[in-house]
Every structure is written in structure tokens, then in C-alpha cells.
Amino acid sequence: MAKYRDLILEIIKASSGHMTAEAIYLEAKKLQPSIAVGTVYRNLRLMTEAGEIKRVVMANSPDIFDISTHPHAHLICQKCHTIADFSISNLEEHLQKLTGLEILGYDLNVRYICNICKKKGIG
Amino acid sequence: MAKYRDLILEIIKASSGHMTAEAIYLEAKKLQPSIAVGTVYRNLRLMTEAGEIKRVVMANSPDIFDISTHPHAHLICQKCHTIADFSISNLEEHLQKLTGLEILGYDLNVRYICNICKKKGIG
DNA sequence: CTAAATGCAAACTATTTGCAACGAT
DNA sequence: ATCGTTGCAAATAGTTTGCATTTAG
Numbered sequence: 001m002a003k004y005r006d007l008i009l010e011i012i013k014a015s016s017g018h019m020t021a022e023a024i025y026l027e028a029k030k031l032q033p034s035i036a037v038g039t040v041y042r043n044l045r046l047m048t049e050a051g052e053i054k055r056v057v058m059a060n061s062p063d064i065f066d067i068s069t070h071p072h073a074h075l076i077c078q079k080c081h082t083i084a085d086f087s088i089s090n091l092e093e094h095l096q097k098l099t100g101l102e103i104l105g106y107d108l109n110v111r112y113i114c115n116i117c118k119k120k121g122i123g
Numbered sequence: 124m125a126k127y128r129d130l131i132l133e134i135i136k137a138s139s140g141h142m143t144a145e146a147i148y149l150e151a152k153k154l155q156p157s158i159a160v161g162t163v164y165r166n167l168r169l170m171t172e173a174g175e176i177k178r179v180v181m182a183n184s185p186d187i188f189d190i191s192t193h194p195h196a197h198l199i200c201q202k203c204h205t206i207a208d209f210s211i212s213n214l215e216e217h218l219q220k221l222t223g224l225e226i227l228g229y230d231l232n233v234r235y236i237c238n239i240c241k242k243k244g245i246g
Numbered sequence: 247c248t249a250a251a252t253g254c255a256a257a258c259t260a261t262t263t264g265c266a267a268c269g270a271t
Numbered sequence: 272a273t274c275g276t277t278g279c280a281a282a283t284a285g286t287t288t289g290c291a292t293t294t295a296g
Contacts, residue, residue: 003251003294021286036253041286043251057182059230062285073218078227086222095233099209104201104234107182110218111227126269126276144261159278164261166276185260 004028004035004043005052009067012053017067018083024065056083058109071105077114084114127151127158127166128175132190135176140190141206147188179206181232194228200237207237 011027012019019027025040044065048055056064056074061081066074072087088108096103134150135142142150148163167188171178179187179197184204189197191208194215198207211231219226 034253036255038254038287039252042288045287055182057180059178059180075222075224088218088221095211098211099198099233099235101198101235104236106234107230107232109230110222111229112222112224113227157278161262161279162277165263168262 004032004039005047007031008040008043008047009052012065012067016083017085018056018064020062020064022062056109057107073108073110075110075112075114077117078111079113079117079120082114127155127162128170130154131163131166131170132175135188135190139206140208141179141187143185143187145185179232180230196231196233198233198235198237200240201234202236202240202243205237 007028008024011024015023015027021037021041021044024044025035025037028035028040044053044055047053048065051069054066054069056066058064058074058076058081064083066083066085068085070087071092072085073091075084075086076082091108092103092106095106130151131147134147138146138150144160144164144167147167148158148160151158151163167176167178170176171188174192177189177192179189181187181199181204187206189206189208193210195208195210196214198209199205214231215226215229218229
């Protein structure tokens with residue numbers, strides 16, 4: 001059982017660490033041609049709920065699954081939608097102090113234009 | 124022209140400042156029964172692109188439209204999905220310094236359980 | 247034998263879009 | 272007359288789900 005869990009984990013790891021469900025499905029299909037989209041989504045959902053991976057929700061593009069589950073922020077290029085991780089030390093504690101609330105976690109997406117897209121210019 | 128823009132703005136203002144497209148549509152329908160969902164979505168999109176309102180994308184619930192467009196974070200209750208604003212001074216500048224990049228903006232959603240849901244207990 | 251996992255297709259949610267009709271200048 | 276705006280319905284994107292079947296222990 002959990003036949004495809006490890007496969008999916010390996011695929012995400014082998015990438016930059018951030019992949020859409022569709023990209024994972026296409027990769028998985030190369031190795032296991034009989035795999036169905038539903039299976040990929042189902043496993044991604046279960047793995048997310050189990051805390052093995054993290055789902056990143058962004059504007060204007062499908063959800064991304066992130067191999068690293070520790071708290072960190074995402075730099076998101078507004079043109080190519082590529083994601084880069086970066087961590088801000090003690091942000092969770094800082095938020096906790098600021099709000100006086102019991103924080104469960106945070107999602108921080110920082111918008112910018114990556115260097116590659118910048119060089120390509122406007123358009 | 125722009126017949127419904129002001130109506131939509133007023134509806135969001137009259138609320139807590141955060142509403143789903145559907146909730147806006149239902150309110151608008153009370154005042155203008157002939158209004159169509161498509162029109163609401165179209166105007167919300169145009170208003171968002173014009174920077175008059177802000178679209179907040181969250182996990183596990185439809186997008187929310189926010190009357191305040193200045194940079195601020197959202198406290199999101201994981202049970203009732205209610206949103207509260209709170210601002211963190213200089214976060215944008217801070218991110219800029221940390222990354223050394225030209226930041227266009229950020230989306231910060233902080234997960235917690237609001238007091239009302241906490242009192243209701245687990246379930 | 248059983249229980250979990252899968253493939254398939256249909257269903258679903260949220261949102262967008264094409265188009266003909268409408269409305270204000 | 273013109274051009275943006277609307278209502279309607281169909282289309283789309285992304286994801287989830289029901290169910291019969293397969294698979295692994």
C-alpha cells in the first residue's frame with residue numbers, strides 16, 4: 001500500500017522542491033504509465049493532511065506542493081510564477097507577540113520579478 | 124457606465140470589509156434583483172486589476188475581496204474562515220532588506236482559531 | 247479473506263468568457 | 272451611431288469523489 005506516495009515524494013524532491021499536481025502527474029506517468037490523475041491528487045491531499053508536504057496556494061496559478069514543511073516564506077515571480085524559498089527567522093514568534101494570539105502557522109508569499117524575467121524585459 | 128462598481132464597493136464597505144464574490148452577489152441581488160453573477164465577477168476582477176480592491180487567495184475557501192488595499196496581513200480562523208486585518212509596520216521594507224530584491228508586495232495569511240470558535244470547542 | 251489503494255469517469259466549485267442585447271451619451 | 276456594460280448560458284480550470292476493480296499482506 002501507499003504505492004505511489006514515495007514515488008510522488010521522490011519526484012518533488014528531484015525537482016526544485018515545488019511542483020504543481022499536473023507536473024507531478026506527468027512525471028509520475030513517465031515511470032508508471034498506468035497512474036491516474038485522481039490518484040495523484042488523492043495522494044497529494046493525504047500527504048498534505050499528514051503534514052508530509054505543504055500545499056502552497058497562490059493567485060493566478062494552480063496550487064503548488066512544497067517538499068519542505070518547516071515554516072518559511074515564498075518568493076513568487078509575477079511573470080513566470082517560479083517559486084523560491086527563503087526563511088525569516090522567528091517570524092512565527094514575532095507574529096505571536098504582535099497579535100497576542102496562539103498562531104498555528106502562516107503563509108507568506110512575496111511578489112517580485114525574478115532576474116530571468118527582468119532581463120526578458122516588459123512583455 | 125460602471126453601474127455596479129459603486130454598488131459593489133458600498134456592499135463590501137458595509138460588511139466587515141472582506142467578502143466572497145458569492146456573498147457580494149447575494150447582497151447586490153437584494154438591491155438590484157436583475158444583476159447576474161457574471162457581472163459581479165467581472166466587476167470584481169476589473170476593480171482588482173485597477174487596484175480599487177484586493178483579492179485575497181486562501182486555502183480551502185473561495186477568494187475574498189478586501190476593501191483595504193494598503194499592505195497588511197490577514198488573520199484567518201481555520202474553523203470559520205473569518206478574516207481580520209492587522210498591520211505589521213515596515214514589513215515590506217524589512218523583506219526588501221532581507222532579500223535584497225525589489226519587492227512588489229506580499230500576501231501574509233496567519234492561521235489561528237478565533238475566540239468564538241475556541242469557545243465552541245473541538246468539533 | 248480483507249482492507250487499503252487504484253483507475254476511470256463523472257461531479258463539483260469557483261470563476262471566466264462569448265455573444266447578443268441594452269443603455270447612455 | 273457608438274462603445275462600454277450587462278444578462279445569460281456555456282465553457283473552463285483545478286480538484287474531488289463514487290464505485291467497481293485490483294493489489295498486497
